[in-house]
Amino acid sequence: MRIAIIDYGSGNLRSAQKAFERAAREADISADIQLTSDADWVSKVDRIVLPGVGAYADCRAGLDAVDGMVEALEEMVMKQAKPFLGICVGMQLMASRGLEKATTDGLGWIAGDVVSLKPNDPNLKIPQIGWNTLEIQKPHPLLEGIETGEDGLHAYFVHSYQMECENSQECIATTNYGGAVTAMIGKDNMVGTQFHPEKSQRLGLALISNFLKWKP
Amino acid sequence: MTLKVRIIPCLDVADGRVVKGVNFVDLVDAGDPVEAAIAYDAAGADELTFLDITATSEGRAATFDMIARTAEQCFMPLTVGGGVREVADIRKLLLAGADKVSVNTTAVKDPDFVARAADKFGNQCIVVAIDAKKVSGVGEEDCWEIFTHGGRKETGIDAVEFAQLVVSKGAGEILLTSMDRDGTQVGYNLPLTKAISEAVHVPVIASGGVGNLDHLVEGVTKGGASAVLAASIFHFGTYTIGEAKAHMQAAGIPVRMHT
Numbered sequence: 001m002r003i004a005i006i007d008y009g010s011g012n013l014r015s016a017q018k019a020f021e022r023a024a025r026e027a028d029i030s031a032d033i034q035l036t037s038d039a040d041w042v043s044k045v046d047r048i049v050l051p052g053v054g055a056y057a058d059c060r061a062g063l064d065a066v067d068g069m070v071e072a073l074e075e076m077v078m079k080q081a082k083p084f085l086g087i088c089v090g091m092q093l094m095a096s097r098g099l100e101k102a103t104t105d106g107l108g109w110i111a112g113d114v115v116s117l118k119p120n121d122p123n124l125k126i127p128q129i130g131w132n133t134l135e136i137q138k139p140h141p142l143l144e145g146i147e148t149g150e151d152g153l154h155a156y157f158v159h160s161y162q163m164e165c166e167n168s169q170e171c172i173a174t175t176n177y178g179g180a181v182t183a184m185i186g187k188d189n190m191v192g193t194q195f196h197p198e199k200s201q202r203l204g205l206a207l208i209s210n211f212l213k214w215k216p
Numbered sequence: 217m218t219l220k221v222r223i224i225p226c227l228d229v230a231d232g233r234v235v236k237g238v239n240f241v242d243l244v245d246a247g248d249p250v251e252a253a254i255a256y257d258a259a260g261a262d263e264l265t266f267l268d269i270t271a272t273s274e275g276r277a278a279t280f281d282m283i284a285r286t287a288e289q290c291f292m293p294l295t296v297g298g299g300v301r302e303v304a305d306i307r308k309l310l311l312a313g314a315d316k317v318s319v320n321t322t323a324v325k326d327p328d329f330v331a332r333a334a335d336k337f338g339n340q341c342i343v344v345a346i347d348a349k350k351v352s353g354v355g356e357e358d359c360w361e362i363f364t365h366g367g368r369k370e371t372g373i374d375a376v377e378f379a380q381l382v383v384s385k386g387a388g389e390i391l392l393t394s395m396d397r398d399g400t401q402v403g404y405n406l407p408l409t410k411a412i413s414e415a416v417h418v419p420v421i422a423s424g425g426v427g428n429l430d431h432l433v434e435g436v437t438k439g440g441a442s443a444v445l446a447a448s449i450f451h452f453g454t455y456t457i458g459e460a461k462a463h464m465q466a467a468g469i470p471v472r473m474h475t
Contacts, residue, residue, distance in 0.1 A: 132219050154220065158293075196293070
């Protein structure tokens with residue numbers, strides 16, 4: 001199985017790659033996992049991961065700056081329906097628009113805007129940095145076998161903005177940070193996590209393993 | 217359901233070994249960083265911090281190879297610091313396996329560096345490490361100044377004002393070390409921690425001085441820290457990460473009790 005982790009100049013790329021390598025090894029899946037900025041290679045893979053840390057507009061500009069990459073992603077994800085996982089800003093880029101600092105167009109795959117976190121408790125710090133639990137809104141194969149809820153496993157978050165889905169059916173899970181915050185979105189063959197599965201120990205490795213086996 | 221308080225062991229690394237000193241000097245060996253990362257990952261540490269503490273004072277870049285080998289063993293978030301001078305150094309550390317990068321001396325020399333780094337990698341990626349020492353006398357109003365070059369150089373800059381400045385430039389988190397307390401095991405400098413936590417809207421990691429588990433609790437309840445960092449008590453086996461978490465949970469602080 002060939003998996004592309006898209007390199008567009010930002011992000012904890014090596015961290016993401018080694019988490020996928022470990023999850024594949026533990027699940028006994030033979031996988032060629034590459035960090036790549038080569039759109040041609042991306043158009044030949046079986047699964048695609050779009051990581052991303054940084055400001056929304058910079059990430060979008062970074063992605064646009066890679067020759068043919070947005071077109072390759074649209075072809076593979078929207079037309080060929082290959083399994084796709086967006087992480088953090090990689091998830092946010094699936095939205096219609098990002099409203100961080102300026103208004104920036106996203107890829108428009110899942111309807112909604114990316115807006116500032118506004119916790120109802122003024123003592124809560126921004127960014128939300130650290131471990132929080134997940135509340136399932138809509139069961140999803142990527143969360144299969146993962147204990148969620150207050151006594152469940154924790155996911156690692158680090159963000160100042162969140163996705164607000166237009167269609168509540170596309171919000172898979174939330175977390176609580178002074179109110180419900182979108183933690184995971186999904187539609188058809190695409191899924192996105194606001195948290196970092198590559199840094200979320202047991203929960204993260206289980207989710208990545210589910211992604212590698214996922215047949216949407 | 218709530219965000220948990222993080223417990224962060226810190227690897228101060230010099231010449232490829234974990235070391236621990238008192239007030240930043242008199243370093244003693246505390247083991248191999250790669251072995252330590254494996255042990256802390258298994259023990260459920262919430263993050264790991266790796267500081268190449270002599271990179272800046274020796275005028276060199278951090279040891280990427282050692283960082284990469286340590287990062288290979290980390291499936292929790294890893295913050296790396298030491299010798300960051302250019303925006304390009306940050307990308308190198310991220311490619312070596314860091315998730316966040318800590319900046320100290322360069323942020324003091326050029327606070328706009330924080331803005332350039334945050335624009336490129338996002339605020340959440342940029343941790344500004346502040347090493348502060350009390351400069352006010354007995355009976356005077358509390359005042360702390362920052363030091364650079366691994367605590368070797370005085371700057372005359374007020375610590376609280378500096379924290380506010382770097383947050384306005386885009387620092388996503390403050391790693392606050394009390395130099396007076398570092399390695400002394402008498403507890404965090406709580407007035408300093410509280411002053412900075414209240415002055416900025418980003419999370420503050422308390423560091424410097426932990427000798428027992430009540431100190432970790434106080435860092436949160438009295439210092440207002442979002443995360444607590446310690447080195448000696450974990451490296452020398454005085455307490456395990458699990459014991460620290462159980463103690464904090466018993467004190468009513470939300471923690472993550474599994475890996």
